[in-house]
Amino acid sequence: MGKTLAEKVWDEHVVRSADGEPDLLYIDLHLIHEVTSPQAFDGLRLAGRKVRRPDLTLATEDHNVPTLNWDKPIKDPVSRAQINALRENCAEFGIRLHPLGDIEQGIVHVVGPQLGLTQPGMTIVCGDSHTATHGAFGAIAHGIGTSEVEHVLATQTLSSIKPKTCAVTVNGELADGVTAKDLILYLITKVGTGAGMGYVVEYRGEAIRKLSMEGRMTVCNMSIEWGAKAGMVAPDEKTFAFLEGKPEAPKGAEWDAAVEHWKTYFTDADAVFDKEIVIDASEVTPWVTWGTNPGQGAPLAGHVPVPAEFDDKIERTAAENALEYMGLEGGTTLRDIAVDHVFIGSCTNGRLDDLRAAAEVLKGQQVADSVTMIVVPGSARVRLEAEAEGLDKVFLAAGAEWRGAGCSMCLGMNDDKLDGPVRTASTSNRNFEGRQGTGVRTHLVSVPVAAATAVRGTLSSPADLASVPA
Amino acid sequence: MEKFISHTGVAAPLRRSDVDTDMIIPADFLKRITRTGFEDGLFFGLFKDPEFVLAREPYTQASVLVAGPNFGTGSSREHAVWALQDFGFKAIISPRFGDIFRSNSGKSGLLTVQVEESEVVALWDLLDADVGLEVTIDLEHRTVSAGEWSTSFQIDDYTRWRFMEGLDDIGITMSHDDDIVTHEAARPSWKPATLGR
Numbered sequence: 001m002g003k004t005l006a007e008k009v010w011d012e013h014v015v016r017s018a019d020g021e022p023d024l025l026y027i028d029l030h031l032i033h034e035v036t037s038p039q040a041f042d043g044l045r046l047a048g049r050k051v052r053r054p055d056l057t058l059a060t061e062d063h064n065v066p067t068l069n070w071d072k073p074i075k076d077p078v079s080r081a082q083i084n085a086l087r088e089n090c091a092e093f094g095i096r097l098h099p100l101g102d103i104e105q106g107i108v109h110v111v112g113p114q115l116g117l118t119q120p121g122m123t124i125v126c127g128d129s130h131t132a133t134h135g136a137f138g139a140i141a142h143g144i145g146t147s148e149v150e151h152v153l154a155t156q157t158l159s160s161i162k163p164k165t166c167a168v169t170v171n172g173e174l175a176d177g178v179t180a181k182d183l184i185l186y187l188i189t190k191v192g193t194g195a196g197m198g199y200v201v202e203y204r205g206e207a208i209r210k211l212s213m214e215g216r217m218t219v220c221n222m223s224i225e226w227g228a229k230a231g232m233v234a235p236d237e238k239t240f241a242f243l244e245g246k247p248e249a250p251k252g253a254e255w256d257a258a259v260e261h262w263k264t265y266f267t268d269a270d271a272v273f274d275k276e277i278v279i280d281a282s283e284v285t286p287w288v289t290w291g292t293n294p295g296q297g298a299p300l301a302g303h304v305p306v307p308a309e310f311d312d313k314i315e316r317t318a319a320e321n322a323l324e325y326m327g328l329e330g331g332t333t334l335r336d337i338a339v340d341h342v343f344i345g346s347c348t349n350g351r352l353d354d355l356r357a358a359a360e361v362l363k364g365q366q367v368a369d370s371v372t373m374i375v376v377p378g379s380a381r382v383r384l385e386a387e388a389e390g391l392d393k394v395f396l397a398a399g400a401e402w403r404g405a406g407c408s409m410c411l412g413m414n415d416d417k418l419d420g421p422v423r424t425a426s427t428s429n430r431n432f433e434g435r436q437g438t439g440v441r442t443h444l445v446s447v448p449v450a451a452a453t454a455v456r457g458t459l460s461s462p463a464d465l466a467s468v469p470a
Numbered sequence: 471m472e473k474f475i476s477h478t479g480v481a482a483p484l485r486r487s488d489v490d491t492d493m494i495i496p497a498d499f500l501k502r503i504t505r506t507g508f509e510d511g512l513f514f515g516l517f518k519d520p521e522f523v524l525a526r527e528p529y530t531q532a533s534v535l536v537a538g539p540n541f542g543t544g545s546s547r548e549h550a551v552w553a554l555q556d557f558g559f560k561a562i563i564s565p566r567f568g569d570i571f572r573s574n575s576g577k578s579g580l581l582t583v584q585v586e587e588s589e590v591v592a593l594w595d596l597l598d599a600d601v602g603l604e605v606t607i608d609l610e611h612r613t614v615s616a617g618e619w620s621t622s623f624q625i626d627d628y629t630r631w632r633f634m635e636g637l638d639d640i641g642i643t644m645s646h647d648d649d650i651v652t653h654e655a656a657r658p659s660w661k662p663a664t665l666g667r
């Protein structure tokens with residue numbers, strides 16, 4: 001019997017396997033940021049251990065860096081202490097760090113791919129649940145906790161039970177104006193937030209093949225939001241084209257050898273998945289969330305569901321709780337929901353491609369008076385490239401704010417935090433209670449929907465803008 | 471890590487599904503660089519309600535939490551586990567756990583006890599009918615019991631062994647250094663490195 005993509009990558013990295021024990025898996029790349037690492041370094045110091053492979057480790061500052069005055073000392077003493085701890089730890093243990101002010105500083109999941117460090121067939125971990133983003137290149141990439149960060153620092157391995165595999169096949173093509181974000185939000189609504197638990201998911205089928213690398217990253221990024229351990233897409237010519245010439249991609253003869261090997265990373269025709277989900281791309285339309293988990297979503301053209309419509313008691317209670325928190329009535333037309341805030345950014349939708357899509361919608365338009373909009377590039381490089389294309393001018397002319405790079409309002413660990421009960425349309429990945437500030441009501445949306453919503457002041461798609469006088 | 475063979479303590483019914491890690495401990499508390507003292511951030515939003523179960527007696531003394539499905543979904547923050555442990559929890563019972571949360575708990579010595587959803591509902595009803603009822607988790611026999619009621623739970627042999635022996639993962643792995651060295655020697659040269667080659 002053949003192997004799935006995930007099995008091929010897994011098997012190549014098994015250092016040791018014994019009956020009744022988890023496999024010991026070699027880790028090709030360990031990414032680090034300031035939030036989940038300090039206690040791990042402390043653990044190393046306490047035990048007198050070293051970092052085994054600083055050369056397979058990379059750190060960046062992202063979660064609580066300021067996006068305003070980022071070139072000045074950090075004002076918030078707690079954030080500053082955490083950043084300083086990272087800087088000291090990296091210096092002490094010889095780890096490469098991209099600090100604020102460096103062109104490669106930014107959200108850890110934007111930085112890996114832009115450097116070309118994220119490559120097919122790798123095992124990549126980070127103390128961050130959205131590490132699944134890197135799976136878009138055909139890597140097994142997943143989040144780990146701080147004890148595991150310490151384990152990887154000390155041993156470059158992870159002790160891990162081989163996960164089950166799941167295929168999500170997306171047949172057909174996404175319609176014009178429908179994005180990768182809509183696809184993943186639709187999927188999560190359809191299958192529920194727990195459906196992927198215990199699985200490494202491979203996204204496949206025509207619609208996935210047609211996605212750009214950025215789109216594939218958006219899809220893989222949100223794998224964790226339906227419980228999956230990791231999301232993957234088999235590498236293809238698009239993957240190789242994306243990587244070629246990137247700073248850390250192989251060069252010359254090494255490139256040829258790498259590509260030849262990368263081409264072996266696909267699921268064999270006779271391989272069997274433990275679970276299969278099939279989706280018809282034509283059912284996906286611009287999608288938004290109305291509740292407080294990413295599975296509580298609906299088509300933008302629809303309405304907020306009435307909790308009584310749910311047969312399952314637990315789902316019904318969850319919907320009731322969610323609507324109360326969100327300040328919404330069942331039956332409300334989604335397009336009538338007015339927002340106070342729009343956030344474009346995060347590791348889901350903070351890449352250059354996303355900013356281009358936002359600018360396309362905002363060009364010649366004005367952000368509604370009732371709305372504050374911030375645009376936060378995923379990395380300093382993305383910021384500079386966007387500025388070179390003049391995208392910042394488009395955002396500023398439309399009345400949006402243009403910021404420095406980082407996680408920002410995705411989770412509000414820096415100053416970019418709101419205070420409830422304000423309502424936001426956000427291109428990030430989590431609409432949990434309190435995620436963007438206490439009491440804040442988050443609607444997860446795609447980039448075009450976020451931009452159009454900013455202009456109209458209510459949840460909208462670019463198609464709705466035709467009715468607004470420019 | 472402390473040895474865990476069996477534990478008996480007050481169990482608190484948390485009648486909620488999808489208790490995500492942001493709910494367990496909001497991001498604000500993640501700025502700390504210490505390893506202890508996270509109990510003040512536990513369920514920060516929920517504690518604003520004076521009727522919240524853990525704010526009431528006798529549940530301030532609870533050491534077992536009984537929650538609905540999808541407990542610990544969301545972010546990888548191990549602070550969620552530490553906060554639960556700092557509050558005094560030794561075990562969490564739920565029909566389904568977030569993968570990373572479950573793995574983090576395993577590393578830190580917080581036992582995740584997965585039982586059928588119907589059993590959780592039955593236990594909730596029991597706990598509400600008899601406030602302060604103690605629950606026993608017997609890892610050796612893989613059972614949970616309270617009064618007359620009992621059910622079994624699944625846990626893989628390896629994790630169970632580690633808990634019962636109180637063993638730390640890094641030490642176990644370091645004893646396999648030869649295997650790691652052998653694997654490293656066979657890695658292709660085109661694999662990326664962060665410090666140049």
Ligand code: SF4
Pocket residue numbers: 062063107108109128130346347348406407410411428429
């Ligand atoms: S952008 Fe948001 S989801 Fe992504 S790494 Fe940062 S905080 Fe996590």
